[in-house]
Amino acid sequence: MTSGPNSNATPRRAKVCVYCGSSPGNSPVYVKAAQELGRLMAENNISLVYGGGTVGLMGEVAKTIVSIAGPDAVHGIIPEALVKWERDATYSTTTDANGYHVPEEQIYGRTTVVKDMHTRKQMMAREVIEGGPGSGFIALPGGYGTMEELLETATWNQLGIHDKGVCLLNINGFYDGLMQWIKTAVGEGFVKGGNADILVTANDAESALKALREYKVSDARYGLDWGSE
Ligand code: AMP
Numbered sequence: 001m002t003s004g005p006n007s008n009a010t011p012r013r014a015k016v017c018v019y020c021g022s023s024p025g026n027s028p029v030y031v032k033a034a035q036e037l038g039r040l041m042a043e044n045n046i047s048l049v050y051g052g053g054t055v056g057l058m059g060e061v062a063k064t065i066v067s068i069a070g071p072d073a074v075h076g077i078i079p080e081a082l083v084k085w086e087r088d089a090t091y092s093t094t095t096d097a098n099g100y101h102v103p104e105e106q107i108y109g110r111t112t113v114v115k116d117m118h119t120r121k122q123m124m125a126r127e128v129i130e131g132g133p134g135s136g137f138i139a140l141p142g143g144y145g146t147m148e149e150l151l152e153t154a155t156w157n158q159l160g161i162h163d164k165g166v167c168l169l170n171i172n173g174f175y176d177g178l179m180q181w182i183k184t185a186v187g188e189g190f191v192k193g194g195n196a197d198i199l200v201t202a203n204d205a206e207s208a209l210k211a212l213r214e215y216k217v218s219d220a221r222y223g224l225d226w227g228s229e
Helices: 028-043 056-069 080-086 117-129 144-159 176-187 205-213
Strands: 015-019 047-050 074-079 092-095 101-103 110-114 136-139 165-169 199-202
Touching (some): 015 117, 015 144, 028 047, 028 056, 047 056, 047 117, 056 074, 074 080, 074 117, 080 110, 110 117, 117 144, 136 144, 144 165, 176 199, 199 205
Parallel strands (some): 015 136, 074 110, 136 165, 165 199
Antiparallel strands (some): 092 101
16 A cells, blocks of 8 residues: 555556557457457556548557547657658548648647657557556557557667567467567577566457556566666
8 A cells, every 4th residue: 555645646548558559450359459449448447549531440449539528538659750651641631731631639639749750659658557457558450550650669678778579469370480580589598588578468358458457568678778778
């Protein structure tokens, strides 16, 4: 039991960063999984930080959460250069100075436009790091962008920059190949055995949120911080 000046402070809300495709995928199971994750996050009072696009799986997660928990539960962070590509006209009533769509806050939540990709990634990670118990990162299926963000986040965990869970939501066995690669990399001596579980896996949204709540950090990690990366 905590005592002292902060004992009556409201507990920090869990914050989950979801990495996922800017495309919906070919099977409806992917969109369904994105909606299910959004629904469970909203019902469990978990807020979302994400890439800020309105397209593909990322738009689905954001829309679902806002429809249940309201716009304050979602923060999208998008680099200037991607605004043109990752916001469509579906729920946009205004355009910015360049004529690009500005998504409705009442549909997609709060959005922040930042100067570049690195700023976005750091801001998203910081929000998770500062979140309450159960905060972490979840990857739904996606393409190169998803994989790049996912592996960078795993690497930041390996370096000791954060200690939050990183969970693959393995819909349709989508991440079986990546899990196999981790085994191979450990077997061949390129990933330390203790770091094999930096990426954990779950087959459904409920198990993914549970995996973040129960996440244990590896003791094989380095102890760096942002400045020493
Ligand atoms: P994708 O999985 O390829 O559909 O991309 C999902 C998201 O990853 C995109 O919406 C981008 O915002 C983001 N992303 C992050 N890093 C990169 C990168 N280096 N190149 C392209 N997209 C990226």
